[in-house]
Amino acid sequence: MADFETPELTTLRVLVSLKEAARIIGTQGVSIQKIRESNNVKIGISPHERGCSDRILSCTGSAQAAANAVSDVVEILNEDDAVPEEHSYKPLNFILPVPTATEIQDPESTKRIGNLRLIVSNSQVSSIIGAQGSRIKSLIEKHGVKVVASKNFLPDSQDRIVEIQGFAGSIAACLVDISDILAHETKPTSEKQYYPHTKSQEEGSVTKEVAVPVEFVGALLGRGGNRVSSLRKYTKTKVIVSDESNEDNSRIFTITGNNQNSVKLAETMLLKNLETEKHRREEKE
Numbered sequence: 666m667a668d669f670e671t672p673e674l675t676t677l678r679v680l681v682s683l684k685e686a687a688r689i690i691g692t693q694g695v696s697i698q699k700i701r702e703s704n705n706v707k708i709g710i711s712p713h714e715r716g717c718s719d720r721i722l723s724c725t726g727s728a729q730a731a732a733n734a735v736s737d738v739v740e741i742l743n744e745d746d747a748v749p750e751e752h753s754y755k756p757l758n759f760i761l762p763v764p765t766a767t768e769i770q771d772p773e774s775t776k777r778i779g780n781l782r783l784i785v786s787n788s789q790v791s792s793i794i795g796a797q798g799s800r801i802k803s804l805i806e807k808h809g810v811k812v813v814a815s816k817n818f819l820p821d822s823q824d825r826i827v828e829i830q831g832f833a834g835s836i837a838a839c840l841v842d843i844s845d846i847l848a849h850e851t852k853p854t855s856e857k858q859y860y861p862h863t864k865s866q867e868e869g870s871v872t873k874e875v876a877v878p879v880e881f882v883g884a885l886l887g888r889g890g891n892r893v894s895s896l897r898k899y900t901k902t903k904v905i906v907s908d909e910s911n912e913d914n915s916r917i918f919t920i921t922g923n924n925q926n927s928v929k930l931a932e933t934m935l936l937k938n939l940e941t942e943k944h945r946r947e948e949k950e
Contacts, residue, residue, distance in 0.1 A: 675844045677731050679722040679738070680782040680819075680826060680859075682750060682757050686710050686720045689738055696741060704734040717861045718754040721784065728844035736837035739779040743833070756782070756820075760813050761830045774832075781836055783827045786856045789847050790814050790825050800846065808839040821924050822859035860926075871928045875935055876915040882906065884942045885918075885935065892938070900931040 681689065690697045690710060701708050706726030713720060722738065724731045752758050759780045785793065794801045794814065801812050810831030818825055827843075829836050877885060886893050886906065897904050902922035910916050918935060922928040 673727060674725055675728050675731050675848065676723060676725040677735055677840065677844075678784040679724070679735060680756060680784055681710070681720055681722050682752060683713065683718070683720065684750065685742055686713070686722070688745070689722065689741055691741075700734050700737045704730045704737065706730050706734045708734055711861050718752070719757055720861055721859075728841050728848070732837040732840035732844065735781065735840060736833040739781055739833040739836055743777060743779045756815070756826060759830075760815060760826070760828045761811050764830075777832055778830065779833060779836070781829045783829060783840075783843075784819070784824050784859060785814075785827045785847075786858075787818065787823045787825055788856060790827060792846055792850045793827060793843060804839055804842060807842070808835045810835050810839050812839070819859040821857070821926060823856035824859040870921050870923060871925050873920045873928050873932050875918045875920065875932060876911070876913065877918055877935075877939060878915050879910045881939055881942050882916050885938055896931060896934055896938075900927050900934065902927050902931045904931065904935075 688696070689700075691699075697708060697710070700706075704726065706724050708722070708724040711721045711723075722735075724734050726734065750757070759782075761780060764775055764778055792800075793804075793812075795803075801814075804810070805812055808831065810829055812830075813828050815826040815828070829839055831839070884892075887895075893904050893906070896902075900922065902920050905919045905921075907917040907919070920928050920931045920935070922931065
């Protein structure tokens with residue numbers, strides 16, 4: 666999403682694949698350092714976590730500097746003439762098709778056309794589109810680019826992708842206008858931001874089992890199951906408790922969710938509730 670810390674600074678967030686991230690960083694970080702120094706911006710890429718299918722590039726500076734830096738990123742990615750990657754994680758697949766020969770007068774120039782996946786909050790997308798699409802049409806006509814917004818949210822967030830296709834310089838000019846629109850028309854939001862997505866999220870449900878001593882099960886369930894019900898709603902997970910205890914005299918709480926983050930949150934909360942209950946009983950003794 667594009668954030669605005671002061672009237673002078675803007676932060677652009679861009680979704681990139683693992684392969685793209687490696688090329689942007691360059692050998693020993695040379696490429697990203699060059700972008701940082703030549704544009705006087707803060708630019709970095711989220712850590713590469715195990716099982717992660719994507720990373721997020723964040724760039725902070727003046728609207729013009731941040732836009733120029735991101736256009737430098739587009740140029741780096743354009744240096745590879747390979748066919749666009751086909752990703753199992755759908756948000757990484759470009760929405761816009763490669764321009765056809767009939768769309769471009771100079772066929773050689775197609776090699777200089779790139780795509781950018783800008784991460785923007787849902788409310789900001791509305792500002793970019795404008796009434797009856799008037800603003801997004803204006804951006805397209807003014808800068809000679811293609812702009813399209815994804816229909817769906819990125820997983821476990823209220824962010825969407827605004828994809829921009831065009832020459833690097835045209836994308837930069839478009840980004841400056843987008844930054845200006847958002848700086849003047851959007852207000853601070855509590856919309857949930859997107860963070861790097863793990864492969865386990867792509868493949869469907871994630872499951873975690875937690876063993877709880879039988880003497881604490883009732884307390885963790887709560888009266889009428891209200892405590893575990895609240896946990897389910899807050900973390901958006903399913904929590905099922907085994908009917909019988911195992912050989913360790915524990916019952917198994919099975920947590921299932923659509924992504925690793927929500928399951929981890931539920932596990933952490935469950936274990937914290939268990940420790941709190943243990944501590945409470947120790948104090949009563």
